[in-house]
Amino acid sequence: MQRSNLNRIPGRLVLTTSAGTTSLYSKEGTTIDTDLVYSQEPIGAAGIGIIDNRDKEAYDEITLTPDGRMTTAIAAALWPYANPIIGRGIFNDTDYSVAVHGNDNSLDTHPAAALVQMPQMIFHPVKTLVGQLKILCLRSHGTGTGTPVNPWNVAGSLRTFADTGGTFADATFSAALPITQDYTITWGSLSGWASMDFYDGLTFEPKIEYVDDNVAAYGLFNKRIKSVGGMLRGIPIGATRTMIDTQLQVQGTGAGRGASGFAKAFSLTVTGADGKVYLEFPAGQLVKSKLQNGVEQLREGEVAWDALPLLFSGVRQAYFANPIA
Numbered sequence: 001m002q003r004s005n006l007n008r009i010p011g012r013l014v015l016t017t018s019a020g021t022t023s024l025y026s027k028e029g030t031t032i033d034t035d036l037v038y039s040q041e042p043i044g045a046a047g048i049g050i051i052d053n054r055d056k057e058a059y060d061e062i063t064l065t066p067d068g069r070m071t072t073a074i075a076a077a078l079w080p081y082a083n084p085i086i087g088r089g090i091f092n093d094t095d096y097s098v099a100v101h102g103n104d105n106s107l108d109t110h111p112a113a114a115l116v117q118m119p120q121m122i123f124h125p126v127k128t129l130v131g132q133l134k135i136l137c138l139r140s141h142g143t144g145t146g147t148p149v150n151p152w153n154v155a156g157s158l159r160t161f162a163d164t165g166g167t168f169a170d171a172t173f174s175a176a177l178p179i180t181q182d183y184t185i186t187w188g189s190l191s192g193w194a195s196m197d198f199y200d201g202l203t204f205e206p207k208i209e210y211v212d213d214n215v216a217a218y219g220l221f222n223k224r225i226k227s228v229g230g231m232l233r234g235i236p237i238g239a240t241r242t243m244i245d246t247q248l249q250v251q252g253t254g255a256g257r258g259a260s261g262f263a264k265a266f267s268l269t270v271t272g273a274d275g276k277v278y279l280e281f282p283a284g285q286l287v288k289s290k291l292q293n294g295v296e297q298l299r300e301g302e303v304a305w306d307a308l309p310l311l312f313s314g315v316r317q318a319y320f321a322n323p324i325a
Contacts, residue, residue: 060137068128068178075322083318089222101166110137123183124201188266202234233304283308
């Protein structure tokens, strides 16, 4: 056995979209994982049992926790579905690739890729800003031979591995670019909810649901957006249980089953110490309250806001925005 057969290869991911390319290293202590999602359909006969497995599905999923850099271009690439057309697929008739450039000059390429899981945003003074994302890699839809077309029998339709051609270095990277800083929120003009600090920072969790397009010759062919949203959560400092209860409006005047959440919502912004707004909810509704009585816990625990969109002349606006400005 050769020692050189044990490969430990850091990589740089390059995601291509209609807006251009985005270069991302993985955060220290994490990896770029490419997992094959492979499934088969059992074939059998009554009284005999299963006699074979027939290939049913094969595609790749790439997960990555980015290095923590943030620009308007990176935000556009990592949170592209904040204002989607419901029912539109995340893949279209032009395929966009994703590639992993190894520091040994290797190059792994997937010809048809799209972000399928938008990452968390982690607002904390000593934690980098961006959580884990996931990229879905399907077959290049323009490949295939035969009648009907068989896209599986073409080399490179799903992935290509090369030992040369990779470029690990990213000249735009510097030690100052991964963002760590303090953040505050402002929720409407409510007394006590402006420039509020949080005990262990804030976490934004994007939400998205899909409907799958499955085509006989291809398998999974597209994912269509069914719904989008987002939730911001954290443990506020200085928000009393009475303040929280007042804004939840689950009892007292105006409360009731069927009451509008939008009527309780206000614009919400998360601003960094650098003065830039990193997250906006056009309408953030308080939807969670947790009270804890103990020695080690803060009594007023985690709260959370759900992102609701605005409607102008019947047209739905964005659920959230990452202006970084």
